[in-house]
Amino acid sequence: MKKMYLYPLWVRLWHWSNALMCVILILSGMNLHFASKEAPLVSFDTSILIHNVAGVTMALLYVVFIIGNLVTHNGVHYKVRFQGLIKRFIAQAIYYGYGIFKGEPHPSTPTEDCKFNALQQVTYVSIMYGLVSLLVLSGVLLLFPDSIPDKLMGMGTILPIALGHSILSFFLALFLVGHLYLATTGETVLSNYKTMVTGIHYEPDSHELGGTSK
Amino acid sequence: MSSYAYRSVFAIVLLAFGFIGYVHGQEDPGSVIERIGIKSQEIQGKHVDCMRCHSMETLGYRDPVTGGFIDLHVPEKDFLDSNHKALKCVECHTAGFDDYPHPEKAKQEALYCVDCHESNPALIPKHFAEIEREFKQSVHYQRLPEHFSCFSCHNAHFFKVSIKSTDMSRFPKRELCINCHTTNDIGVSMEPVRQVLEMVEYDNQICLNCHAVTTRLKELKETDIPNIETSHKWLPNVEMHWAKVRCVDCHLSKDDNFLHDILTADQAVKHCEECHSANSILLTKLYKYTIQENRQKYGFINSVTLNDAYIIGMTRNIILDRLSFAILGGMLLVLAAHGFGRWYFARRRRK
Numbered sequence: 001m002k003k004m005y006l007y008p009l010w011v012r013l014w015h016w017s018n019a020l021m022c023v024i025l026i027l028s029g030m031n032l033h034f035a036s037k038e039a040p041l042v043s044f045d046t047s048i049l050i051h052n053v054a055g056v057t058m059a060l061l062y063v064v065f066i067i068g069n070l071v072t073h074n075g076v077h078y079k080v081r082f083q084g085l086i087k088r089f090i091a092q093a094i095y096y097g098y099g100i101f102k103g104e105p106h107p108s109t110p111t112e113d114c115k116f117n118a119l120q121q122v123t124y125v126s127i128m129y130g131l132v133s134l135l136v137l138s139g140v141l142l143l144f145p146d147s148i149p150d151k152l153m154g155m156g157t158i159l160p161i162a163l164g165h166s167i168l169s170f171f172l173a174l175f176l177v178g179h180l181y182l183a184t185t186g187e188t189v190l191s192n193y194k195t196m197v198t199g200i201h202y203e204p205d206s207h208e209l210g211g212t213s214k
Numbered sequence: 215m216s217s218y219a220y221r222s223v224f225a226i227v228l229l230a231f232g233f234i235g236y237v238h239g240q241e242d243p244g245s246v247i248e249r250i251g252i253k254s255q256e257i258q259g260k261h262v263d264c265m266r267c268h269s270m271e272t273l274g275y276r277d278p279v280t281g282g283f284i285d286l287h288v289p290e291k292d293f294l295d296s297n298h299k300a301l302k303c304v305e306c307h308t309a310g311f312d313d314y315p316h317p318e319k320a321k322q323e324a325l326y327c328v329d330c331h332e333s334n335p336a337l338i339p340k341h342f343a344e345i346e347r348e349f350k351q352s353v354h355y356q357r358l359p360e361h362f363s364c365f366s367c368h369n370a371h372f373f374k375v376s377i378k379s380t381d382m383s384r385f386p387k388r389e390l391c392i393n394c395h396t397t398n399d400i401g402v403s404m405e406p407v408r409q410v411l412e413m414v415e416y417d418n419q420i421c422l423n424c425h426a427v428t429t430r431l432k433e434l435k436e437t438d439i440p441n442i443e444t445s446h447k448w449l450p451n452v453e454m455h456w457a458k459v460r461c462v463d464c465h466l467s468k469d470d471n472f473l474h475d476i477l478t479a480d481q482a483v484k485h486c487e488e489c490h491s492a493n494s495i496l497l498t499k500l501y502k503y504t505i506q507e508n509r510q511k512y513g514f515i516n517s518v519t520l521n522d523a524y525i526i527g528m529t530r531n532i533i534l535d536r537l538s539f540a541i542l543g544g545m546l547l548v549l550a551a552h553g554f555g556r557w558y559f560a561r562r563r564r565k
Binding site: 033034035044096100101102103143144145146150151156157158159162163165166167170173174177178181184185 | 450451498501502505506529530531534538541542545546549552553555556559560563
């Protein structure tokens with residue numbers, strides 16, 4: 001079993017803080033979106049406060065993530081290697097759709113220079129540099145609405161931003177559900193979760209491949 | 215000095231004392247105004263005779279028939295702030311109030327706003343004919359015609375229109391904020407936000423004068439009308455709505471243009487999105503206003519987290535909501551099936 005230190009402390013702290021903020025924001029956001037007088041999860045006013053505090057925290061965490069990726073080795077995992085990407089992507093999709101049921105080995109092996117498989121890399125780059133940046137931006141604009149004009153193309157500007165913010169957060173929620181599930185597809189159901197706690201990934205030797213819990 | 219001269223001086227002194235005594239006994243209008251506290255130049259010479267009595271807070275009598283207290287006090291400060299401040303009392307009260315004590319028949323005078331407003335060409339743009347038509351369609355007039363007149367809601371002594379416009383029809387109902395916040399677009403000067411809240415309070419007080427007083431409602435209608443708090447229990451943040459939205463913004467007919475066709479409770483607006491997300495420009499303005507208010511209240515940094523600028527229903531869209539539930543449900547089903555498949559085939563492999 002090969003032992004690799006893939007997740008430095010700051011990445012793990014960032015990851016779990018970010019995950020916590022995502023969960024809080026999704027729950028409080030749903031409470032605001034589906035506002036109702038009948039037995040709300042928490043009161044409407046409290047939901048606004050929670051959402052604002054968690055939103056600002058997540059925006060700051062996003063800044064930490066960007067700076068961290070710029071100044072540390074972690075950024076290298078988000079640099080997409082386009083050569084053979086489609087082939088690797090399809091191989092990974094076939095593994096999740098078919099090979100995993102037969103107990104086949106993972107088509108890609110994490111290394112200290114590329115810890116993500118093709119599917120993870122494309123998804124994480126799209127989510128972290130695309131979706132989350134737009135989500136943070138729309139959230140910041142909703143906190144500072146005086147920085148945007150009242151009207152754009154004959155309609156008010158807050159509605160499309162708020163609607164966009166909700167739609168993006170819905171996709172983030174979908175990602176979170178998918179992410180939580182795919183994290184169980186490691187060597188054992190909990191091995192990837194343990195890796196995100198300890199930072200250490202154990203890669204089985206070739207004769208050990210073909211885990212039983214996948 | 216001759217005796218003639220002494221007699222002349224004595225006569226002049228006597229006349230002077232006599233004149234001072236006369237003036238003192240007469241109480242010149244200036245001293246009356248000082249005594250009853252009326253300082254405005256506008257009231258001097260116009261109402262002073264009437265205000266000599268009617269500015270007294272305790273002026274009134276008990277109606278021998280109904281037993282109710284008839285309040286005859288006219289608060290001069292409110293009157294001078296009203297739209298009718300330029301009128302002399304006797305311009306409206308023409309039934310012999312020039313004389314004192316007022317003749318008995320004068321007390322039976324029946325005033326009706328439209329009598330003046332219809333006949334005065336200067337007041338035609340105020341749309342009193344249309345207001346009268348709408349009032350007669352309202353739930354108040356339809357259900358209790360004998361109890362309702364203009365004066366049931368509006369006291370002519372301190373009535374003032376909230377919106378300073380020459381043409382009220384240009385202000386669409388239910389777009390309260392736009393009435394003032396974009397007034398530049400329709401050529402009227404911008405009103406400060408604070409005045410909007412005062413306007414809401416003033417307008418709502420007209421309704422609350424009866425609807426918040428159970429005994430008053432019982433006088434009008436023998437059946438019990440539900441308490442205003444009970445009937446608005448369904449409304450989230452009810453006190454905030456009452457402080458920031460006029461009653462008429464929800465309780466007006468859709469065909470109403472002049473704020474007088476009041477609906478029955480079951481016909482009034484009950485869907486939040488009718489106001490909050492139907493008009494995206496109104497929504498933007500309301501949202502920005504709330505943020506700015508919070509910034510003033512909490513300061514720049516604190517307002518980022520403590521602001522409560524969220525408009526209920528803003529992001530609600532039935533199609534998107536259903537679609538998102540369908541996608542999420544579908545995804546959970548696929549993942550559950552995938553997970554089950556992994557467990558099942560792993561178990562088979564172990565066997």
